[in-house]
Amino acid sequence: MEYLLTSDQMKLLDNNTIDKIGIASSVLMEKAALSVVSAIDEECANAKNILVVSGIGNNGGDGIAIGRILHLQGRQVRIVVIGDRQHSSPETKKQIEIAEKYNIKIYNTFDKNEYNVIVDSVFGIGLTRSVEGQYKKAIHFINQAKGFKIAVDIPSGISADTGKIMGCAVKADLTVAIAYKKLGHVFYPGAQYCNRIKVADIGVYGADEICFNFSYNKKDLDKLPQRLNDSNKGTFGKALIIAGSNNMSGAAYLASLAAYKMGCGLVRIFTPLENREILQTLIPEAVLTTYDTKQFSHKSLEDAIAWADVINIGPGLGMSDIAKQILETVLKKHKCPLVIDADGINLLAKYEQLLTKNQKNIIITPHMKEMSRLSKRNINDIKNNLIENATEMAKKYKLICVLKDSRTIVADYNKKVYINQSGNNGMAKAGSGDVLSGIITGLLAQKMKPFESAALGVYIHGVSGDEASNLNGCYSTLARDIAMNITRALH
Ligand SMILES: NC(=O)C1=CN([C@@H]2O[C@H](COP(=O)(O)OP(=O)(O)OC[C@H]3O[C@@H](n4cnc5c(N)ncnc54)[C@H](OP(=O)(O)O)[C@@H]3O)[C@@H](O)[C@H]2O)[C@@H](O)CC1
Numbered sequence: 406m407e408y409l410l411t412s413d414q415m416k417l418l419d420n421n422t423i424d425k426i427g428i429a430s431s432v433l434m435e436k437a438a439l440s441v442v443s444a445i446d447e448e449c450a451n452a453k454n455i456l457v458v459s460g461i462g463n464n465g466g467d468g469i470a471i472g473r474i475l476h477l478q479g480r481q482v483r484i485v486v487i488g489d490r491q492h493s494s495p496e497t498k499k500q501i502e503i504a505e506k507y508n509i510k511i512y513n514t515f516d517k518n519e520y521n522v523i524v525d526s527v528f529g530i531g532l533t534r535s536v537e538g539q540y541k542k543a544i545h546f547i548n549q550a551k552g553f554k555i556a557v558d559i560p561s562g563i564s565a566d567t568g569k570i571m572g573c574a575v576k577a578d579l580t581v582a583i584a585y586k587k588l589g590h591v592f593y594p595g596a597q598y599c600n601r602i603k604v605a606d607i608g609v610y611g612a613d614e615i616c617f618n619f620s621y622n623k624k625d626l627d628k629l630p631q632r633l634n635d636s637n638k639g640t641f642g643k644a645l646i647i648a649g650s651n652n653m654s655g656a657a658y659l660a661s662l663a664a665y666k667m668g669c670g671l672v673r674i675f676t677p678l679e680n681r682e683i684l685q686t687l688i689p690e691a692v693l694t695t696y697d698t699k700q701f702s703h704k705s706l707e708d709a710i711a712w713a714d715v716i717n718i719g720p721g722l723g724m725s726d727i728a729k730q731i732l733e734t735v736l737k738k739h740k741c742p743l744v745i746d747a748d749g750i751n752l753l754a755k756y757e758q759l760l761t762k763n764q765k766n767i768i769i770t771p772h773m774k775e776m777s778r779l780s781k782r783n784i785n786d787i788k789n790n791l792i793e794n795a796t797e798m799a800k801k802y803k804l805i806c807v808l809k810d811s812r813t814i815v816a817d818y819n820k821k822v823y824i825n826q827s828g829n830n831g832m833a834k835a836g837s838g839d840v841l842s843g844i845i846t847g848l849l850a851q852k853m854k855p856f857e858s859a860a861l862g863v864y865i866h867g868v869s870g871d872e873a874s875n876l877n878g879c880y881s882t883l884a885r886d887i888a889m890n891i892t893r894a895l896h
């Protein structure tokens with residue numbers, strides 16, 4: 406698990422370390438600089454000619470310290486400072502003085518030499534506005550130069566809070582994030598500009614006390630529900646998947662397959678009669694309860710609801726009057742956790758009265774368009790403020806909102822926000838969302854708590870997608886490949 410900080414949170418932790426713990430700012434800067442030097446050594450065996458491009462804030466101070474260390478190791482280094490040195494931060498002034506005491510010249514112009522490594526330390530987390538003038542020129546110079554580019558903390562020009570490009574930004578080959586990753590390292594386009602990221606431990610800690618944004622990695626698979634040896638299919642939960650409509654059976658198949666692959670004990674699909682044969686053929690492991698759309702029996706629906714340990718409603722369900730009635734009944738009668746996906750969400754958007762402000766154990770999994778319908782906001786507004794929109798929805802209806810995008814957000818009504826980093830563009834294909842809803846359902850069936858099921862489910866879905874794309878390539882990955890590769894993701 407890793408925390409993803411805002412720039413204010415990072416500044417607070419830096420200041421706490423300096424003022425309350427008593428570690429001098431220059432010590433932190435030296436550690437940051439040494440970490441970047443180590444990264445250069447690990448990445449570039451032949452780092453002899455190095456250009457350091459610094460600003461006048463503390464990110465620039467890091468860069469000057471890096472240049473000084475490399476120079477004292479006997480390498481060819483040119484340090485260029487952009488901006489008026491008279492206005493440097495106190496730490497950066499100190500770094501300039503130290504460098505000058507070692508007779509290291511500090512320039513304010515570039516030369517025509519070719520460098521095999523370029524250190525970008527123009528701006529870090531202190532970037533507050535669009536990049537213009539000499540700074541813009543410096544960033545363009547870095548981008549057109551040939552060497553291996555290492556960004557100190559974050560590529561200059563990327564907002565540490567949003568990942569947005571503030572006018573222009575350095576395209577790094579490697580980014581050394583200082584102390585913690587920030588939101589801007591993870592959200593696009595920032596993530597793409599960072600390229601690979603290493604996190605440098607410089608002795609600044611405490612994110613667990615102030616930060617509610619976090620992400621998972623491979624180690625978090627140890628949070629998976631335990632599998633008892635002394636068990637039977639009932640031990641691992643009964644999932645009711647209410648999915649599919651006339652001419653739409655694939656979504657029910659994908660959600661059910663994913664729930665089974667995730668470890669659920671028994672899956673029952675509740676679907677129109679027309680889907681019986683195809684679903685029995687595609688997934689014989691599932692039990693089917695079918696209904697006649699012309700003569701709908703509420704009794705069999707209510708029996709199925711009472712039977713279930715978890716319900717997933719919506720994939721391929723359609724927007725018919727029967728679909729609406731089914732959702733209404735499920736919302737009234739369910740006592741177990743409930744995942745509402747796809748047309749389930751579209752029905753909630755159309756019939757607003759269905760969702761009351763007092764829900765229990767509900768997870769909704771909207772993509773951008775579904776979220777736009779549900780929240781009545783335009784997609785750009787949502788995309789520009791993913792965390793805020795997901796959190797607002799979660800708080801408004803007291804539920805868990807899985808807002809799906811290339812970086813999916815899971816928000817609950819208690820401030821916690823999971824931000825997903827697994828997955829790839831091969832997953833941008835019809836049916837991927839059905840697989841996700843099945844994975845979350847499978848975890849809930851095994852009695853994992855709703856927020857954890859949603860967050861870990863999103864993570865596993867992405868890793869399964871990565872495994873699928875490694876095997877099939879991004880172009881040719883299908884939703885069913887994602888479901889089949891849950892196996893690899895878990896082992
Ligand atoms: N605290 C510590 O001891 C440690 C800090 N560390 C390092 O410090 C970095 C943070 O340093 P920082 O806070 O000084 O901000 P930084 O990113 O260098 O830039 C701010 C400068 O840029 C300016 N500016 C902003 N936007 C601008 C624009 N568009 N165009 C032009 N100017 C603009 C802004 O000026 P102002 O807004 O006041 O005009 C200010 O002068 C952090 O990322 C990490 O690398 C680590 O070593 C660990 C120890």
Ligand SMILES: Nc1ncnc2c1ncn2[C@@H]1O[C@H](COP(=O)(O)OP(=O)(O)O)[C@@H](O)[C@H]1O
Nearest residue numbers: 772810811828829830832833835836837838839
């Ligand atoms: N570029 C991408 N990177 C990572 N994940 C992606 C990307 N594109 C799509 N996904 C994931 O794939 C799923 C797509 O879901 P959705 O749009 O509901 O598909 P469908 O409705 O066709 O089943 C989401 O979980 C989303 O996060």
Ligand SMILES: [K+]
Nearest residue numbers: 525528559561
């Ligand atoms: K930088």
